[in-house]
Amino acid sequence: MEAETTDKTKNKNSLNDQEQEKEVKVDNMSDQDKNKIETKNTNGLGYKWPEPIVRVQSLAESKLTTFPYRYIKPPSQRPQITTINHKPEAAAINIPIIDLVSLFSGNEYEKKRLSEACCEWGFFQVINHGVRPELMDAAKEGWKNFFNLPIEAKEAYSNSPKTYEGYGSRLGVEKGAILDWSDYYFLHFLPLLLKDFNKWPSLPSNIREVMDEYGKELVKLGGRLMRVLSSNLGLKEEQLQESFGGEDVGACLRVNYYPKCPRPELALGLSSHSDPGGITILFPDDQVVGLQVRHGDTWITVNPLRHAFIVNIGDQVQILSNSGYKSVEHRVIVNSEKERVSLAFFYNPKSDIPIQPLQQLVTSTNPPLYPPMTFDQYRLFIRTQGPRGKSHVDSHISSR
Numbered sequence: 001m002e003a004e005t006t007d008k009t010k011n012k013n014s015l016n017d018q019e020q021e022k023e024v025k026v027d028n029m030s031d032q033d034k035n036k037i038e039t040k041n042t043n044g045l046g047y048k049w050p051e052p053i054v055r056v057q058s059l060a061e062s063k064l065t066t067f068p069y070r071y072i073k074p075p076s077q078r079p080q081i082t083t084i085n086h087k088p089e090a091a092a093i094n095i096p097i098i099d100l101v102s103l104f105s106g107n108e109y110e111k112k113r114l115s116e117a118c119c120e121w122g123f124f125q126v127i128n129h130g131v132r133p134e135l136m137d138a139a140k141e142g143w144k145n146f147f148n149l150p151i152e153a154k155e156a157y158s159n160s161p162k163t164y165e166g167y168g169s170r171l172g173v174e175k176g177a178i179l180d181w182s183d184y185y186f187l188h189f190l191p192l193l194l195k196d197f198n199k200w201p202s203l204p205s206n207i208r209e210v211m212d213e214y215g216k217e218l219v220k221l222g223g224r225l226m227r228v229l230s231s232n233l234g235l236k237e238e239q240l241q242e243s244f245g246g247e248d249v250g251a252c253l254r255v256n257y258y259p260k261c262p263r264p265e266l267a268l269g270l271s272s273h274s275d276p277g278g279i280t281i282l283f284p285d286d287q288v289v290g291l292q293v294r295h296g297d298t299w300i301t302v303n304p305l306r307h308a309f310i311v312n313i314g315d316q317v318q319i320l321s322n323s324g325y326k327s328v329e330h331r332v333i334v335n336s337e338k339e340r341v342s343l344a345f346f347y348n349p350k351s352d353i354p355i356q357p358l359q360q361l362v363t364s365t366n367p368p369l370y371p372p373m374t375f376d377q378y379r380l381f382i383r384t385q386g387p388r389g390k391s392h393v394d395s396h397i398s399s400r
């Protein structure tokens with residue numbers, strides 16, 4: 001294993017040298033030429049955003065006299081501030097809570113509850129998950145400190161649509177799009193070829209070390225969850241993971257920063273979407289509510305438990321399970337009193353293998369709902385169009 005890691009690191013370094021050479025050449029080109037090359041050679045997403053990027057944090061910290069129109073959602077998408085659970089004490093409805101010690105020890109009742117959560121909610125909170133609370137706090141604190149650095153320190157990591165890695169303020173490249181009230185930081189843990197500390201912030205001084213450990217712990221947790229999700233579908237425990245590419249899964253993180261918003265009734269921190277990947281393990285802000293999950297016709301505001309993770313099914317698992325498990329729409333509301341930080345960890349299939357409903361879950365009366373598509377192709381939708389409810393996975397259904 002060590003040797004493999006070293007080989008991969010060597011490989012990565014030499015690849016980095018080639019990449020660096022490429023980047024120096026690219027840096028000397030005009031933006032127009034860069035975009036031409038990018039469109040021709042890779043995923044069609046260029047080096048440049050369609051408009052100058054405005055940091056939402058800077059907007060929030062400026063004394064705005066009017067609320068910028070680019071963040072005003074159409075009336076049908078605006079949050080109803082009276083939604084269930086908006087007040088933390090009204091905890092009557094919440095997503096299911098699953099005790100992982102009980103689940104992993106084979107408790108049939110907990111397995112059944114997990115099944116219901118995956119089929120009916122697409123979301124659940126996990127407690128007793130084994131990740132140290134001190135590590136979770138250090139990760140959250142590190143990112144709060146990062147977002148509180150002077151703007152120049154953050155701009156050094158400013159991202160582009162090409163890979164999304166780094167400090168960003170929009171999803172999607174559509175010119176004139178209505179934007180979300182948030183900034184973010186995006187980075188890779190796996191595959192190791194993509195894990196590059198130089199693309200992670202160097203400040204605060206311990207953030208790389210803390211996030212390295214955090215990433216390893218969440219990869220482990222993701223793998224354990226995959227096994228029970230698989231066996232709950234009636235498959236062998238390794239099946240889902242094998243369909244994700246075995247050891248070659250992808251893992252990445254988006255840290256979302258939602259500044260205070262002077263007009264929370266007009267805006268969203270993150271528009272409604274389902275996650276394009278495999279499963280998401282979210283460390284929400286347990287002091288500030290914000291995540292809303294669609295359940296039937298209602299948006300439920302999740303009341304996070306301290307040091308719990310919120311797990312949700314992504315589109316790739318919905319596809320593999322032939323829609324047995326549901327990837328459910330969710331969004332984030334903002335408020336005028338407190339900023340909010342969340343860490344969304346994405347456990348994804350290897351990006352270049354075709355993902356389609358598993359044969360064992362397909363019958364003549366339950367034919368495959370989705371044609372094969374790689375995750376690289378699939379995630380282009382959200383990367384170009386931005387978050388758009390469930391429209392991608394819905395439009396991906398085979399036409400037959």
Ligand SMILES: O=C(O)CCC(=O)C(=O)O
Pocket residue numbers: 254256270275282284290291330331332342344
């Ligand atoms: O901030 C949150 O609570 C949710 C974030 C989320 O949905 C995402 O990053 O995809």
